[in-house]
Amino acid sequence: MPWNRPAGRGARRAATVRLPYTDRSEAGRVLAARLATMGLDGAVVLALPRGGVPVGYEIARHLEATLDVLVTRKIGYPPQPELGVGAIAEGGAPVFDEGLLARLGLRADDLAPTVEAERAELDRRVTAYRRGRPLPPVAGRPVIVVDDGLATGGTARAAVRAVRGRGPSRLVLAVPVGAAETVRSLEAEVDDLVVPVAPWDFQAVGQWYRDFGQLGDADVTAWLERAGRPGGGPADGPAEPGRA
Template sequence: MPWSRAAHDGPQESETVRLPYIDRAEAGRVLAERLVPLGLDGAVVLALPRGGVPVGHEIARRLGSPLDVLVTRKIGFPPQPELGVGAIAEGGAPVFDRELLGRLGLREDDLAGTVEAERAELARRVRAYRGERPLPETTGRPVVVVDDGLATGGTARAAVRALRERGPSRLVLAVPVGAAETVRAMEAEVDEMVVPAAPWEFRAVGQWYRDFDQLTDGDVIAWLGRPGPAGRPGE
């Protein structure tokens, strides 16, 4: 079910894409062509590392926009860290899955130590990816938030809520593939949403890519350093 959504018009069918994507770069090129008609002049592209950065690079190059990262971290259930009960994005407050917390018998305060540890790792990654350089200015300009896929939507939700506080003129979430239920649940969080493929049978993001190698911090830095539309890294 490929579709895009603008705040004023509801879901729209779009051209079918062939899955799986070859890799994140191909997915980014496919996604970029669906973003061009939105008229995102002056936009900044913010990719969620690590996997969103190759996707975002292709989008930024096609749109002629600067590319940077918005760092997020999952907040895991301490006995089972891979189970995400929330997420945090730089500059934003933790966003929790309250329904899941209730099922687990947890309060937000119970996760204070986990949140503190994730804030520290988030700060480390910000330094690794950007050094002392701040986030690009987003007030009054379009912002495109990019990831390589949308499974539960926890980190994407934390990212767009943090960015909403920074006053963008338009907030667009763009992912090459997302679980249909999650895509619909994210509608209210953004002004526009572009998802070329939103299958109902969705186990993991990686199943929709032939090449889905795990990326390192070094990979992210290398992608950010590739020439952009003006022949300069990230621009």
């Protein structure tokens, strides 16, 4: 089910997308084509590292927009860290899945040590990726938050709430693919939601890509340097860093 919900105009079907995507760069170009028609002049593209950065690079390049990262961290259930019970984004408060916490018999206060550890890792990544630079100013400007896919949507929710607190003129969440239920649950969080494909048979983000290799910190910084950060229009670059 393709999904593209500009604010105030309801849902509409986008052009058919051929899946799986070749890689994150192709997915970014598909998103860029949709975003280019939405009047987002002067936008800031904030990509969620690591996987959202090559997607965001293509969007910023095609829209001649500023690209930077917005660092997020999943808050895991301590006995089973892969189970996300919440997330945190730089500049924002922790966002928890209250229903899941209730089922697990937990309160947010019980996760204070986990949140502290994730904040420390978040701060490390901010330093590694941005090297002391602050986030670009977003107040009064359109902001496009980008990731490579939506599974549970926890980190995306934390990200858009953190950005909303900075006063953008328009807040867009753009991802190449997302679980249909998750996409619907995020509609109220943003002004525009752009998701070309939102299947109900969603198991993992990686199933919708031929090349879904893991990215490291060096890949993220390489994409940002290629984009000419901290400002200005990104220049054309070669294939994804770390790819053959």
